[in-house]
Amino acid sequence: MTTLTYPFREADVRALRAGEAVSVNGTVWTGRDRFHKHFADGGRLPVDFRDGALYHCGPVVVKGELEMGNGGGWKVVAGGPTTSVRENAYEPDFIAKTGVRLIIGKGGMDERTLEACGKCGAVYLQAVGGAAAVTAHAIERVSNVYFLDEFGAAEACWEFVVKDFRCVVAMDSHGVSLFSRVAEESRRRLDSLLEA
Amino acid sequence: MRPIDAMEKKRKSSNALVGRIARFVQETSSSLPSDAEQALRKALRREARGSSARMVLETILRNVELARAAGTPVCQDTGTLTFFVSERLRRRVTPAVIGEAVALATANGWLRRNTIDSVAGRSIDSNVCPGAPVVHYVEVKSEEGGGGCDVSLLMKGGGSENMSRQFSLPDASIGAGRDLEGVRRAVLTAVQQAQGYGCAPGILGVCIGGDRAGGYEEAKLQLLRNLADTNPDQALAKLESRILREANSLGIGPMGLGGKTTLLAVKIGSRPRVPASFFVTVAYLCWAARRRSIAL
Incomplete structure (x- = not known):
């Protein structure tokens, strides 16, 4: 298993191949539907995403009793990935303009995003969808939060420090997407099942 | 907040x-x-x-x-x-x-x-x-x-709900007529199209017939069934196990990354229909199948 630590270097990211397991460590920022729309509308980004990780996630958060002083006392109760396809329209531009290296989510993204990964040196990582408790476990602490009032807790841009956050490289910077491969193979199998 | x-x-x-x-x-x-x-x-x-x-x-x-x-x-x-x-x-x-x-x-x-x-x-x-x-x-x-x-x-x-869908038979694009073979074709097509997006391995609740709203209601009620039960209707029991076997041969796998497990179960029920309509409704439930019952 390859270990990746923020800031994520382009050379390390370009060395990753679809299908391999990785362990992500350090800072990641969450952003989902409203965050992407805000960006596409020309809105300002709260942090510099260069060499960073964008996590498609809408966490369940509460004010923790032990975490006072960290990120305003927020604690992540559940923090698995949300479906990434909804951000297809925005992501190529986000990757090109920000220099983000890791997009973490579930379900994969489209051809244009795959191209942007190749062009800019980024990868798409699949976290295990629904595995909220495991993911919450991997989130060591919340170090900041942006757009909380504007977007609400599920859609805010949370800054997490993660440790051993396990994912699978699902789209690499060499034009390979596990999802397209599975989609094509399952299409062929379906056709043969429905023949006659 | x-x-x-x-x-x-x-x-x-x-x-x-x-x-x-x-x-x-x-x-x-x-x-x-x-x-x-x-x-x-x-x-x-x-x-x-x-x-x-x-x-x-x-x-x-x-x-x-x-x-x-x-x-x-x-x-x-x-x-x-x-x-x-x-x-x-x-x-x-x-x-x-x-x-x-x-x-x-x-x-x-x-x-x-x-x-x-x-x-x-x-x-x-x-x-x-x-x-x-x-x-x-x-x-x-x-x-x-x-x-x-x-x-x-x-x-x-919501990720699984987004993968639910409804077919109106006959549907020439998938060769599905108004019979159980048509139902099989519709459901397998829905599974292939859902890929891993609904958080596979998933559970399908299916309703044959009904109006559009009733179809979704019955399909969701099917999701309350124990995964290990057997449909008392023999024809539906047979169809359930056939679709499950065939869906798992599609190779979509957990979270759509490939593998032998695309579905955990298929549960099929029916509602009466009017002569003009023949809906097949597929409710997709993710592996995080949170359902529970209590006696008060």
Whole structure:
């Protein structure tokens, strides 16, 4: 298993191949539907995403009793990935303009995003969808939060420090997407099942 | 936005019934039913060592254990809450009582603030407003069977709900006519199109017939069945096992990364239809199949 630590270097990211397991460590920022729309509308980004990780996630958060002083006392109760396809329209531009290296989510993204990964040196990582408790476990602490009032807790841009956050490289910077491969193979199998 | 204050203990309600239902919501959110967990363990044994399918299933099972031990949500998308309440409890377990319980469960972090005003775009932080949670008064078909269970709750995440779909037969594009072979074609097509997006391995509730709304209602009711049960209708039982076998041969696998387990179960029911319509409705439920029943 390859270990990746923020800031994520382009050379390390370009060395990753679809299908391999990785362990992500350090800072990641969450952003989902409203965050992407805000960006596409020309809105300002709260942090510099260069060499960073964008996590498609809408966490369940509460004010923790032990975490006072960290990120305003927020604690992540559940923090698995949300479906990434909804951000297809925005992501190529986000990757090109920000220099983000890791997009973490579930379900994969489209051809244009795959191209942007190749062009800019980024990868798409699949976290295990629904595995909220495991993911919450991997989130060591919340170090900041942006757009909380504007977007609400599920859609805010949370800054997490993660440790051993396990994912699978699902789209690499060499034009390979596990999802397209599975989609094509399952299409062929379906056709043969429905023949006659 | 009203976070729980740092030093505050978990909230309680003065109304015992509200407290009990709030706890029931927490249990449903944090603990998978044993039949779903068993189906996941069986799937794990099928997948090859070192495969991404196995890595995903191991993570899922570890997640199930962690969530249960901590009493925290199995999945962060705590979903649409649909309560099925026994008709005879209509006056005791009112929508107001259920709403209070859901608001309490939300304040305690057992549910995400997960309800959006569709027009204004605002978060409804309590998760309670007209239309949420969904409450149906029915003759509850409970997984435990018998008349003992009064309230069933299904928590279905949005990612899986987005993968549900409805076909109107005949559908020439998939060669589906108005018969069980047409149903098979429609369901397999839905599975292939869903890929891993609904958080595979999934569970399908299917309704043959009905009007559009009734089709979805019956398909969701099918999701309350125990995964290991056998359909009392022989033709449907046969169709269920055939579709399950064929869907798992598509190679989509856990989270769509490839593998032998695309579905955990297929459950099919039917509703009468009018001569002009023949709907096949497929309700996709993710592996985080949060459903539970209690007797009050």
